[in-house]
Amino acid sequence: MEYEDKVGKLSRPPSPKQNVRKNLDFEPLSTTALILEDRPANLPAKPAEEAQKHRQQYEEMVVQAKKRELKEAQRRKKQLEERCKVEESIGNAVLTWNNEILPNWETMWCSRKVRDLWWQGIPPSVRGKVWSLAIGNELNITHELFDICLARAKERWRTLSMGGSEVENEDTGFPAADREASLELIKLDISRTFPSLCIFQQGGPYHDMLHSILGAYTCYRPDVGYVQGMSFIAAVLILNLDTADAFIAFSNLLNKPCQMAFFRVDHGLMLTYFAAFEVFFEENLPKLFAHFKKNNLTPDIYLIDWIFTLYSKSLPLDLACRIWDVFCRDGEEFLFRTALGILKLFEDILTRMDFIHSAQFLTRLPEDLPADEVFAAIATVQMQSRNKKWAQVLAALQKDNREMEKGSPSLRH
Numbered sequence: 086m087e088y089e090d091k092v093g094k095l096s097r098p099p100s101p102k103q104n105v106r107k108n109l110d111f112e113p114l115s116t117t118a119l120i121l122e123d124r125p126a127n128l129p130a131k132p133a134e135e136a137q138k139h140r141q142q143y144e145e146m147v148v149q150a151k152k153r154e155l156k157e158a159q160r161r162k163k164q165l166e167e168r169c170k171v172e173e174s175i176g177n178a179v180l181t182w183n184n185e186i187l188p189n190w191e192t193m194w195c196s197r198k199v200r201d202l203w204w205q206g207i208p209p210s211v212r213g214k215v216w217s218l219a220i221g222n223e224l225n226i227t228h229e230l231f232d233i234c235l236a237r238a239k240e241r242w243r244t245l246s247m248g249g250s251e252v253e254n255e256d257t258g259f260p261a262a263d264r265e266a267s268l269e270l271i272k273l274d275i276s277r278t279f280p281s282l283c284i285f286q287q288g289g290p291y292h293d294m295l296h297s298i299l300g301a302y303t304c305y306r307p308d309v310g311y312v313q314g315m316s317f318i319a320a321v322l323i324l325n326l327d328t329a330d331a332f333i334a335f336s337n338l339l340n341k342p343c344q345m346a347f348f349r350v351d352h353g354l355m356l357t358y359f360a361a362f363e364v365f366f367e368e369n370l371p372k373l374f375a376h377f378k379k380n381n382l383t384p385d386i387y388l389i390d391w392i393f394t395l396y397s398k399s400l401p402l403d404l405a406c407r408i409w410d411v412f413c414r415d416g417e418e419f420l421f422r423t424a425l426g427i428l429k430l431f432e433d434i435l436t437r438m439d440f441i442h443s444a445q446f447l448t449r450l451p452e453d454l455p456a457d458e459v460f461a462a463i464a465t466v467q468m469q470s471r472n473k474k475w476a477q478v479l480a481a482l483q484k485d486n487r488e489m490e491k492g493s494p495s496l497r498h
C-alpha cells in the first residue's frame with residue numbers, strides 16, 4: 086500500500102503553482118519567491134503596481150544572488166589554483182632537497198641556491214633531516230646513550246612513585262628534591278604543551294615520547310634539569326623526527342650559547358643578549374624604540390617567552406616551523422631578527438599603545454599571522470649596526486661586561 090501510495094503521488098499531474106516554480110530560472114532558499122505566485126483565493130489580488138514592484142525587487146535579488154554565487158565560485162577556483170601551485174612547488178622542492186642537496190650536504194648547504202630555497206621553507210617531509218644536519222651533533226650523543234638516560238629516568242620515576250626521594254644521586258651529587266621538582270614539572274608542563282592539538286596530553290599518541298625525551302634530558306644534564314619552555318622545543322622536534330633523533334637534536338640545540346644562557350638563567354649573559362637586541366632595535370625601528378623606552382617596556386617582558394620556546398608557543402605552529410628552518414641555518418641571530426620583524430609588522434599599532442596594552446599584545450600575538458607577511462617584515466630588518474654584525478656587537482658587549490666586573494680603571498672614568 087505504501088508503494089502504491091508513492092506511485093500514485095508520482096503519477097498525479099503537477100499543480101499550476103508547481104509549474105510556476107518549475108519555470109523559474111533561479112530558485113531561492115527563502116519565501117521571497119511567493120511574490121510571483123497568485124494569492125490564495127480567499128485573499129484580495131495584489132494591485133498591478135504592487136505586483137510589478139515586487140517582481141522587480143525579486144528580479145534584483147536574483148541578480149545579486151547570482152553575482153554572489155559567481156564571485157564565490159571564482160574565489161574557490163582561485164584558492165584551488167593557488168593550492169595546486171603551492172603543492173607543485175613543494176613537490177619540486179622535495180625532489181631538489183632529496184636528489185641534489187641532501188646527498189651533497191657538505192658542499193651545497195651554504196650555497197646561494199640552497200639558502201634561497203631554505204628561506205622559502207623546508208618541505209615537511211625532509212624538514213627533520215635538514216634540521217638534524219643543520220643543528221649537528223657536537224655532543225656526539227648516540228642512540229645508545231639516549232637509551233641509557235631514558236632507563237635512568239624511568240628508574241627515577243619508579244623510585245619516586247614508591248616514595249624513595251630522600252637519597253642523593255651518587256653519579257651527579259644533585260639533591261633528590263631537585264630531581265623530584267624537575268620530574269613533577271615535566272608532568273605538569275606536558276599537559277600544557279600545544280593543548281589544542283591534543284596529541285601530547287595524557288592518552289595522546291605523542292605523550293610518552295615527549296615524556297621520555299624530557300625525562301632523559303634531566304638525567305643527561307642534571308645541572309640544567311628541566312626548565313619551563315623545553316617541552317615546546319621537544320614537541321616540535323618530535324613532530325619532525327623519531328624519538329632518539331629528536332633527543333639528539335634537542336640536547337645539541339639546548340647546548341647552543343644563547344639557549345644555555347636562558348635555560349641556565351644566566352642573568353648577566355641574558356642582559357647582554359637584550360642589550361645587543363636593543364642596539365639593532367634602535368637601528369631598525371627608532372620611533373618604536375623611543376616609544377618603548379618612554380613607556381619602560383624592556384625586551385625581557387616579551388623576548389624571554391619567544392626565546393625560551395623558539396617561538397613555538399607564541400606563533401602558529403606552521404609559521405614557527407618556518408622560523409625554525411632559518412634559525413637552524415643562521416643560528417641565534419635569526420631569533421632576534423625575527424623579534425624585530427614582528428615589531429616592525431605591528432609598529433603602527435604598538436606606537437599607539439601604552440605599556441600594559443603593548444605588553445599584553447606582544448605576549449599574546451594574533452593567532453592568524455600570515456607567514457608571508459611575517460617573513461616579508463623580517464626580510465627588511467638589517468642586522469648590522471655601524472658596520473658591526475650581530476656576533477661582533479654581542480662579543481663587544483660581553484667584553485665590556487667582563488671588564489666592568491674586573492673593575493677596569495679605564496671604565497671607571
